[in-house]
Amino acid sequence: MTQQVLDRVAGYERRFNTLFEEYFDTLSAGVDAPSFSRFTPECVQLLRELSLRGGKRMRVVLLHEAARLVTAEPVEGLDAAALSIELLQTHGLVHDDLIDDSPTRRGGPSTCYAYRERFPGxxxxxxxxxxxxxDLALALSLRVLLDAQLPAAVRQAMVEVQTRAAADTFVGQIIDLERDFTATAGEEILHCVADYKSARYSILAPMQLGLLAAGERPDLFMQELRDYARLVGICGQMRDDYLDLFGDAAIMGKPTGTDIRDGKHSYTVSALLSAVSDTERVAVRAALGDRSCTPETVAAVREIGENRGVTVRMQADMRRYAEQASAVAAGWRSRWREEAVTFFEHLPLWSVERAM
Known part of the structure; x- marks a missing residue:
């Protein structure tokens, strides 16, 4: 990424964070709830705190850069689409943390733990x-599109994109839980989970919304967009799984080995189980799903993976999928603006390099 692109990305983040704060100011003052209700404003406040605590806002970046594929001029509708994207993300975080029983999120308490503290008995x-x-965050993500000052056809198309993305994500959550009941998750199952649970709402939907806002018809190029999103989603999930065991805890700001302790059959765990000896497999399986697994045990599993070449293999796989995604984006040059195409061409490679 050039400094110019990094500055543009930082600008999207700054502008959106201000927009999101203003949205919640308006929502807090005007949410339709009976005057006696205390729980409703408390709920909105928890959603506000979680939403504003951070995140890279890469979905917002993808939205704006997708619009830039068509035009460099300001585009109406991007603010509403960005709010919808991040409210859907807030919905996902709330439910993810509940499913995973996670006490923290983005440096603060998760919503489920905040409510447990509020209602201990x-x-x-x-x-x-x-x-x-x-559920409220999901409903708000659709309402913000329905309330947008856009042509009815564009509004309807955006709502359809987000509704489909939400449904796909729910299916992704279901098959993610189902995956962990299999003895060994095969590559196609892992790819399918990454596609449904992450790629479709984090990559495909923002790109569709950006193109719609800019006056383009994404349905005309849906297979290319789907291929790109799926490949980038696979790269991203591989990177996250890789860093969970082989990353630097000090840099990430969280401990490693979470997937091991939670018993998740991630890309890393699958690679480990397919590469180790019978004796090592027993050790890995003993740690898998053990919530009391010590940092020393995680370090031992990590060492097994390093000695068996799992790190090298996963890095090669990530780069291969990133290069495939980059090649898909490169094919857009005859249709869309060079500068924006270059962004999407470089994005998957840059993402993979962050893990190496």
Whole structure:
């Protein structure tokens, strides 16, 4: 990434964070709830805190850069689309943390743990309010599009994109949980989970929304967009799984080995189980799903992976999928603007390099 591109990306993030804060200011003042309700404004406040605590806003970046494929001029509708994308992400974080029983998110308490602290003697109330908080974020992500000052046809198309992305993500969550009940998750299952759970709402949907806002018809190029999103999604999930075991905890700001302790059959775990000896496989399986697994045990599993060439193999796989995604984007040059095509061409390679 050139400095010019990095500056542009940082600009998207700064502008959106201001927009998101203003959105929640308006929402907090005008949410339609009975005057006696205390739980409703508390729910909105928790969604606000989670939403504004950070994140790279890469979905917002993809949205804006997709519009730049068509034009460098300002485009109406990008603000509403960006809010919709990140509200859907907030929904996903709330429910992800509930499913994973995660106490923290983005340097603060997860919504489910915040509600547990709020209602220590009423676990079902805490559970119910967590689910409803996530549901509210999903509904708001669609409402912000329905309220956007855009032509009706564009509004409808954007809502269809986000509705489909949300449904695909729910299926992705289901098959992600199902995956961990298999003895060994094969490559196609892992790719399918990455596609449904992440790529379709994090990459494909923002690109579709950006193109729609800029007056383009993404349905005319859907197979290319799907191919690109799937390949980038696979790279991204591989990178996350790789860093979970082989990353630097100090740099990441969180401990390694989470997938091992949670018993997740991730790309890394699958690669480990296929590369180790019978004796080493017993050690890996003993650690898999052990919530009390010590840092020393995680370090031992990491060493096994390094000695068996798992790091080298995963790095090569990530680069191969990144190069395939880059080649798909390169094919857009005859149709769309060179500068934006170059961004999408370089993005997967840059993403992979962050893991190496």
């Amino acid at each position: 009423h676990p079902q109330t805490a559970l119910g309010l967590t689910v409803l908080a996530g």
